[in-house]
Amino acid sequence: MSASDDVSAPEDWDAGQYARHARFVPELARSLVDWLAPEAGERILDLGCGDGVLTQAIAARGARVLGVDRSPAFVTAARDRGVEAIVGDGHELQYEQCFDAVFSNAALHWMITDPQAVIRGVARALRTGGRFVAEFGGEGNIAPIHAALRDEAAARGRDPDQLDPWYFPSLETYMDQLESGGFSIVRKECFERPTPLPGDVSNWLQTLAGPFLQAFEVGTAREAYVAAVRARLIPELCDNSGQWIAPYVRLRFEARKN
Numbered sequence: 279m280s281a282s283d284d285v286s287a288p289e290d291w292d293a294g295q296y297a298r299h300a301r302f303v304p305e306l307a308r309s310l311v312d313w314l315a316p317e318a319g320e321r322i323l324d325l326g327c328g329d330g331v332l333t334q335a336i337a338a339r340g341a342r343v344l345g346v347d348r349s350p351a352f353v354t355a356a357r358d359r360g361v362e363a364i365v366g367d368g369h370e371l372q373y374e375q376c377f378d379a380v381f382s383n384a385a386l387h388w389m390i391t392d393p394q395a396v397i398r399g400v401a402r403a404l405r406t407g408g409r410f411v412a413e414f415g416g417e418g419n420i421a422p423i424h425a426a427l428r429d430e431a432a433a434r435g436r437d438p439d440q441l442d443p444w445y446f447p448s449l450e451t452y453m454d455q456l457e458s459g460g461f462s463i464v465r466k467e468c469f470e471r472p473t474p475l476p477g478d479v480s481n482w483l484q485t486l487a488g489p490f491l492q493a494f495e496v497g498t499a500r501e502a503y504v505a506a507v508r509a510r511l512i513p514e515l516c517d518n519s520g521q522w523i524a525p526y527v528r529l530r531f532e533a534r535k536n
């Protein structure tokens with residue numbers, strides 16, 4: 279997220295910062311493209327495509343892929359990679375049975391307004407038998423970081439429920455939602471993925487926890503909030519050599535539209 283003094287304005291992602299501090303997000307999910315198994319000529323939607331690293335990997339297998347992301351900065355970065363991408367909200371997909379598959383990495387947990395509406399939009403976009411292959415944060419994902427962000431915001435008079443941008447459901451809950459949305463589950467997994475961070479956790483916070491940080495004015499207030507969150511996390515997430523490890527939990531599935 280880019281810095282702004284106006285805490286009420288939604289901020290766009292900073293694609294350069296993301297490339298520096300969050301490259302592991304697509305890199306550690308490359309095997310999800312194997313789950314998708316894109317075939318030449320297939321029409322595939324990459325929902326929440328970010329800066330297009332995996333969109334490009336799907337296109338490289340010969341599929342015709344369209345990336346959709348709510349962030350204009352990410353869409354520009356994806357287009358700079360040579361992939362087709364447009365700005366759009368996962369809650370408002372307007373496609374009718376025109377895709378063979380919908381793919382999504384590390385994006386569904388940001389679509390919190392109505393996860394069932396997202397599933398319904400994906401189902402509408404797929405042809406019958408089309409597949410939905412996705413990975414995102416499952417129950418307990420980054421739990422200490424999440425708790426520290428919420429608690430330190432509350433300690434500063436903010437309502438964490440108003441700021442919290444993430445939905446990390448259990449495997450069971452999300453599979454039920456998929457089935458109610460007209461899908462059959464082909465395979466599913468929920469697994470812990472402790473992830474060494476490329477730098478300090480404050481870079482992670484600045485890059486990926488924007489909606490919490492934006493509640494604090496740029497400058498002293500925001501720096502103090504990040505420092506307090508970081509201090510709480512040192513005992514649990516930073517080892518003796520200074521390596522930070524984030525306790526990611528991934529929920530991964532392949533489902534087919536009935």
Ligand code: BEZ
Pocket residue numbers: 303384387414415419420444486487526
């Ligand atoms: C995730 O991929 O699990 C994630 C990314 C950014 C913020 C929170 C979670």
